[in-house]
Amino acid sequence: MTAAKDAKAGERIAKVMARAGLCSRRDAERWIAAGRVILNGKLLDTPAVTVGPGDEVRVDGKVLPTADRARLWRFHKPKGLVTTHKDEKGRTTVFDVLPPNLPRVVSIGRLDLTSEGLLLLTNDGDLARAMEHPSRGWVRRYRVRVHGRIEDSALARLKKGVTVDGIRYGAIDAARDTTEGGDSKASKANTWLTVALSEGKNREIRKVMEYLGLTVNRLIRVAYGPFQLGKLDAGGLEEIPAQVVRQQLGDAAPKGLNIKRKRPDGKKTDAEAAGGDEAE
Numbered sequence: 001m002t003a004a005k006d007a008k009a010g011e012r013i014a015k016v017m018a019r020a021g022l023c024s025r026r027d028a029e030r031w032i033a034a035g036r037v038i039l040n041g042k043l044l045d046t047p048a049v050t051v052g053p054g055d056e057v058r059v060d061g062k063v064l065p066t067a068d069r070a071r072l073w074r075f076h077k078p079k080g081l082v083t084t085h086k087d088e089k090g091r092t093t094v095f096d097v098l099p100p101n102l103p104r105v106v107s108i109g110r111l112d113l114t115s116e117g118l119l120l121l122t123n124d125g126d127l128a129r130a131m132e133h134p135s136r137g138w139v140r141r142y143r144v145r146v147h148g149r150i151e152d153s154a155l156a157r158l159k160k161g162v163t164v165d166g167i168r169y170g171a172i173d174a175a176r177d178t179t180e181g182g183d184s185k186a187s188k189a190n191t192w193l194t195v196a197l198s199e200g201k202n203r204e205i206r207k208v209m210e211y212l213g214l215t216v217n218r219l220i221r222v223a224y225g226p227f228q229l230g231k232l233d234a235g236g237l238e239e240i241p242a243q244v245v246r247q248q249l250g251d252a253a254p255k256g257l258n259i260k261r262k263r264p265d266g267k268k269t270d271a272e273a274a275g276g277d278e279a280e
Helices: 013-019 025-033 125-132 152-160 204-211 242-252
Strands: 037-039 057-059 072-077 106-108 116-122 140-147 162-164 167-169 172-180 190-197 215-224 237-240
Touching: 013 025, 013 037, 013 057, 025 037, 106 125, 116 125, 125 242, 140 204, 152 162, 152 172, 162 204, 167 204, 172 204, 190 204, 204 215, 237 242
Parallel strands: 116 215
Antiparallel strands: 037 057, 072 116, 072 237, 106 116, 140 190, 140 215, 162 167, 172 190
16 A cells, blocks of 8 residues: 555655654654655655655555545633643643544644633644635634623724734624623623634734733633534534535535545544544
């Protein structure tokens, strides 16, 4: 079984290795530089190589595994987890708590350490880029609990965008929901807001609320475009059927969504064995 049979002709070798679930593209380039990759029986010394049908790739002496099709999962991120593969401070990451039989995945967007809620995960970089691209204009929705005195006029101004510390933030739709501990006009009240935005700059909601004199003490993402958190429990993981992803992405859906993959040994994939959507 060759690696290129799992990829369209002419793909860069780092991409093929990443799609096989071994590593990221960047790590693939490092592995090549370290002399761990052999192409058609010859040690590879550069990632500037494309592979096609008939090419054989070996990593650490083993034939590159069959690539999985593009897949997407909903994950309910609890607070206290970092959305990164490696954390320099040694904190627990989202990827540390995922099931061991899950292929290598990347997040679509991020949630910071103390934020909770919907985090989309995929094994396909093309799918991640298609879903994150600004041209898609998907709205991210949050439930946000803030502490402090809320002025409806201030919330209304957010719809026109604001500039905070020299950074321009686009339109934000923020609406008051419920108040805990008294009148929301009082400085001691906690109030729940529903907040919707489409840009999602780093810590945008926290910074904008601080600009309004409010402190965010809980932030839960409940939707990313058409995908909803729903009743998924904290720490819960659920695969989204490929048909649903294709319907939402339309022409922008990666071709890998339509590829039916089988393991080279003929056994069922983890998704098939679990009754998942592997064959769709």
